Amino acid sequence: MTTGLQTLILGLALGGVYALMAIGLSLTYGVMRILNLAHAAFMVLGAYLAYWALQIFHIDPLLSVLINGPLFFILGVSLYRLLFVPLAGRPRYTEATLLLSFGLALGVEGLMGTWWTGIYRAANPVYATRSISFGPFYIPEGQLYATVISVGMLLVLWAFLQNTRIGRAIRATMQNRTAAQIVGVNVEGISALAFGLGMASAGISGSLLSFLFPFFPGKHWQWISSLLSLVVLGGMGSLIGTVVGALLLSVASVWVSSILGPTWSPVTFYAALFMVMMIRPQGLFGKKEA
Amino acid sequence: MKQLRYIVLVLVLLLSACEGATATPTATPPAPTSAVSSPTVPPATPTTPPRPIRIGLSIPLTGDLAIAGTKHRDGYQLCVDLINQKGGLLGRPVELIVQDNRSDNEVTVSQHERFINVDKVDLLFGTFASRLNFAASAVAEKAGYVYPIPSGGALRIWERGFKYIFYFQQGAVEYIGNAPLRALIAYRDKGIIPAEDFPKTAAVVHADEFFGNAIANGLLGGKVEIPGTGKVIDLAPGFLAQAGIRVVFTQKWPEGFTDWLTLANAIKASNPDLVMAASGSPDDIIQLVRALKTVGANPKMIYTSQGTQVEFKEALGDAVNGIIIHASWHPLVRYVGLLAGEPFSNQDFIQAFKAKYGREPDEDEAIPFAVCQGIEQAVRAVGSTDNKAIRDWLASRTKDNPVKTIMGDFHWDERGLPIGRDYLVTQWQNGELKFVYPIGEFEGVVDLLWPRPRW
Structure with missing residues (x-):
């Protein structure tokens, strides 16, 4: 029983971080139907920036969230205007953006490899390998902080989407792009904003990633495949679904790992993906597309 | 809906293809240099130069x-x-x-x-x-x-x-695990490890790949099939059994594994005196050691198959202290x-x-x-x-x-494998990689730090 609960705690702590990692992916898809395959590559880029900030300027990875967030937001808006806008109106827009983001992922990976080589890095702030005990249980400090930041960011994002004009415009665009445009929403501006927000979440997750997991330039492929599985499970483009999907899958993979052995843990993600595709292709919270 | 399915399927295919291709860190292949060297001919000047x-x-x-x-x-x-x-x-x-x-x-x-x-x-x-x-x-x-x-x-x-x-x-990879165990035995005989303190239990964890499996095979006494010969080499009872150490936990992890805290948690629950971890990837070992520290698992000794690199210490900080690792050359x-x-x-x-x-x-x-x-x-x-x-x-x-x-x-046995050559064993002490085994064969060897400092 103790072991079971401990496993649940570890799974939930992991899930909080996964949720933040995936939320940007889901947001970008929801607003623009762009599946940003470079999302995880930018996460790794964010991790590198946090790592060097710690190594060179002694800036704690938790603080570098404040740098990475705005930096990646600006980067996202610029990239969107520079690369994705010219593709708008093309007959195969979704496929074209898919290939574009794939190319971006390769490009970012290549640049990181050139600048920082393929050596494994991991930021090592003091709390990364400590844990807090309560009774027979413990929670890893690094994961606790990362989860708190993730949940905080998700709440801010949620409040922003619910309570501001721009937030409502984003949600309207997610529900029906054409209708939003008809009622006067500046869809292009909203798209750039959403892409920027998605990238900001990648940058912030990168800061957290830097001390939770070791990384190297090619690591993003592994991340993006896990993230896609949980976005699909939650329902593509559904933000609440992404959070639920993240929690469900991380808890499930931790359970599978402790019962069947770690070999089966990554399989959890793909098994969930296949099951969703067969039983409920729109995902748990997704809506059927017309 | 059709479109969505199509995209996801394309993605899954795409990603599974990429994962294989870029799972390892990228490296720039060096430019090929001139293929044939120019030998320096000895200064002697015979009329016909000797054939190289x-x-x-x-x-x-x-x-x-x-x-x-x-x-x-x-x-x-x-x-x-x-x-x-x-x-x-x-x-x-x-x-x-x-x-x-x-x-x-x-x-x-x-x-x-x-x-x-x-x-x-x-x-x-x-x-x-x-x-x-x-x-x-x-x-x-x-x-x-x-x-x-x-x-x-x-x-x-x-x-x-x-x-x-x-x-x-x-020696063969299967025999690598013998070196850290022999080092521990040597230090028990030397009195550095009190006899009653010598490890009685061990956890063996390893990557499910060629190198990790081979080391674990030797430690646990598995069987190795020799392709093309029908020969099966039985490594029983295994080096751990030979050293009188009981195996209380074994687990292997797949490539791309991330769930280290759960694994470390399970190792901690089995409460071994000795943790032996084998993988060809330093990344795996770094993750595992961090996770062991995080969950507060405190075995008396940890052996890892990777970790002599500077990056290892950089990633782990003080957590490296006490860890023993085998080496071929130093x-x-x-x-x-x-x-x-x-x-x-x-x-x-x-x-x-x-x-x-x-x-x-x-x-x-x-x-x-x-x-x-x-x-x-x-x-x-x-x-x-x-x-x-x-x-x-x-x-x-x-x-x-x-x-x-x-x-x-x-000198070699009839198979061509060296005889009497143990791997060297190194240990991180105060942030420096020291030599601890073999004892008394060359200068620069310092005593084993026992037990590992707790974290």
Whole structure:
């Protein structure tokens, strides 16, 4: 029983971080139907920036969230205007953006490899390998902080989407792009904003990633495949679904790992993906597309 | 909805394809350098210059084995250059014929066939990595060429009954796990580890890949099938059982594994005295050690198969202290070998290497250098490049009459595996990688820190 609960705690702590990692992916898809395959590559880029900030300027990875967030937001808006806008109106827009983001992922990976080589890095702030005990249980400090930041960011994002004009415009665009445009929403501006927000979440997750997991330039492929599985499970483009999907899958993979052995843990993600595709292709919270 | 399904399916296919391709860190393949070296002809000026001794080397300079392959080439080349500077071999200059096998098995085999049948080289040097040596050694064996192997520890290379292969490291990968255990026993005998404190239980965790599986096989006493022979090597009872240590937990992890805290949690629950972790990837080991620290698992000792690198300490900080790791070569070890009939120490090697290449050598350059030393000694001893005579001379080496290299002394069993050569064992102490085993064989060895500092 103790072991079971401990496993649940570890799974939930992991899930909080996964949720933040995936939320940007889901947001970008929801607003623009762009599946940003470079999302995880930018996460790794964010991790590198946090790592060097710690190594060179002694800036704690938790603080570098404040740098990475705005930096990646600006980067996202610029990239969107520079690369994705010219593709708008093309007959195969979704496929074209898919290939574009794939190319971006390769490009970012290549640049990181050139600048920082393929050596494994991991930021090592003091709390990364400590844990807090309560009774027979413990929670890893690094994961606790990362989860708190993730949940905080998700709440801010949620409040922003619910309570501001721009937030409502984003949600309207997610529900029906054409209708939003008809009622006067500046869809292009909203798209750039959403892409920027998605990238900001990648940058912030990168800061957290830097001390939770070791990384190297090619690591993003592994991340993006896990993230896609949980976005699909939650329902593509559904933000609440992404959070639920993240929690469900991380808890499930931790359970599978402790019962069947770690070999089966990554399989959890793909098994969930296949099951969703067969039983409920729109995902748990997704809506059927017309 | 159709569109969504289509996208997701495309993605899954795309990603599974990419994952295989870029799972390993990226590396820029080095630009191929001139293939044939220019030997320094000795100053003697006979009317007809002596025919050079030609040595064939098919080595990966491009492809996935390029980094280590290029280092092997550099190690070999340095040795050949030094022999030529010291007047050559049997009065003849030595010429190293280098061909890039592009990390490809087929190319490696055909280049060896060409060396033997077309170029009719005098000697062969072994290439880098098990899979290439597995194929190439069969060609050499058939043609009666001595095939000295710098890298290729898997038992399946050595259990085929070949007569012309000789290994220039410590022992088969399956035997690696014996070194840290022997070190612990030696320190118990020395009184550093109190007898009642000696580990009684162990957890063995490893990556589900070639290297990790082989080490675990040796520790746990598994079976190894030798392909093509129907032979099965039984490693029972395993080194842990031999050392009187009970295995209380075993687990393997797959490639791309991330769930380290759960694994560490399970290890902690089994409460072992000793944790032994094996993987070819330093990343895995870093993750595992961090997770063990995070969950507060405090075994008396931890052995890992990776972790002598600077990056290891950088990623783990003080958590490295106390961890023991095996090694094949180290700059500190004061082995004295022979080159051109004169003593040539490991430190001489490091100096010569830095002079030629302007950087510090590592294991991948020291090992081929030792291979070259071994072959040079054999040629000098038999007075010719007759491969049969060289083979017999190498095979008849003994403990008192060994081949002497910068990696220490070598003599081999009938399989071609070195006898009595333990892997070195190193330990992180106060943030520095120290030598702790073997005890009393060379300077620079310090006592084992026991038990590991708790975290």
